[in-house]
Amino acid sequence: MNGRRSCTKFTEDQSKILIQAFNQKPYPGYTTIQKVALEIDVDESRIWTWFQNQRQRHPAQRRAEAEEDVDARQDQDHKQGRPLVKMQTRRRQPCIAYTPFQVHTHREAFEKNPYPGIGSREQLAEEIEVPESKVCIWFHNQRSKVWVHRKNEPNEPLEHKQDGEQDL
Incomplete structure (x- = not known):
């Protein structure tokens, strides 16, 4: 055995549900993952992996929406009287070609x-x-x-x- 699990093939209906959930929230919480897993009758770990893969395939959208999610959460926290904390993201350093x-x-x-x-x-x-x-x-x-x-x-x-x- 090579340590990898078998590839999950989603039906067209399952794919539509996954894409719809992803478009609503590319960084879902545990409850969202549970709901989707129950709805399409697939193990939660497969749903987590699908979302990770989907975010990898759409990096520009991912970054913009992640920042929006953080801003929305911070606005919500601020309305509820919690202190506002700005998260900093680090950019990846460019590679160096050594002589x-x-x-x-x-x-x-x-x-x-x-x-x-x-x-x-x-x-x-x-x-x-x-x-x-x-x-x-x-x-x-x-x-x-x-x-x-x-x-x-x-x-x-x-x-x-x-x-x-x-x-x-």
Whole structure:
């Protein structure tokens, strides 16, 4: 078994009900999910997954409606005498394409110390002209890769390694 559950095929009537519910509220609460699940006779977990997938397929609509939902909830809270709290959303940082020089410099620093402090990261960031946050993420990702590599590597004594193989 591959760990995935079988794909749910919805009938045309079920799809109409799901789409109608999604158009009314792309971020439904538990009670809405329960109602839809009962109405179309499908497990709740399948409904949750369908809504998640639907939001992924319509990201611009999702963001706008999520902000509207937050604003509506805050207006309701404010009317009921609860304090108004503005939620902040973080935008995803753009990916950086590293030059060979930057990668080489990163790797050299990683070999010396895979857990650099803030000072070392800031110095490296200045040297290779990228934000310190990107250096921090690069080190985190590199440590993760090394951990996965070691986890998947068979336990063999060091003397059995062929010439040219390096330990990470």
